[in-house]
Amino acid sequence: MISIKNKNAFITGSSRGIGQQIALGLAEKGCNIIIHGRKRENCYKTLELLKPYEVNTYVVYGELSEEKSIDYVIRQVKNLNISIDILFNNAAIMTNYKEEYWTHSWEEWMQSMKTNVLSVYKICSAFIPSMVEKEFGRVVNLVSGIKDQPELLPYSVSKWAASKITIDLAVKLEGTGVRINSLDPQWIKTDLGGEFADHSVEEILPGALKPVLIDSDGPNGKTFSAI
Secondary structure, eight states, X not given: OOOOTTOEEEETTOSSHHHHHHHHXXXXXXXXXXXXXXXXXXXXXXXXXXXXXXXXXXXXEOOSSSHHHHHHHHHHHHTTOOOOOEEEEOOOOOOOOOSSTTOOOHHHHHHHHIIIIIHHHHHHHHHHHHHHHHTOEEEEEEOOOOOSOGGGHHHHHHHHHHHHHHHHHHHHTTTXXXXXXXXXXXXXXXXXXXXXXXXXXXXXXXXXXXXXXSOTTSOOSOEEEOO
């Protein structure tokens, strides 16, 4: 395992849930944290939880559902004038569970794809090239092992697409010192996962950090499990 002390990590959707736990886990290892939420005030809880750790913390905010707002989040991160060494594309939305699975609306499909797929591509394109230049980077895209549930088709398809982004980009990152992998957190009790999920959100640690701590010639384009 490598040391990530004094590295800088940007975690989308880290104002709560899985992203918040990832932020705490990275901070415990000495990593500086860029928190992200839809609104600035949503990030204050995570900011408070990070206070015991001797790391630098930053807040950026904005929706990840439209190109302009994604660009705004990216600009905020770049305006911090620090290198991004670790990127967790964690933020996602899940549309309603529909027993009538032929009734997923066009809008539900589009929102799922924009937030869960296109934002991943845009954010990767903003930060991976500089990682390649400095010959170090760890990129982790959150995916899902959900299957056989057409009732959640817009969500499951979008997560499959995020996995495909990971697999295809990995080929281009061989030999660069940058690793891109997927993380399946499993079924977790969060606002997204619901109260009947198998695992508490705290259980994702330390497993969720595995794709960050690998060597620069380690797994690439693979899927890790947090549990």
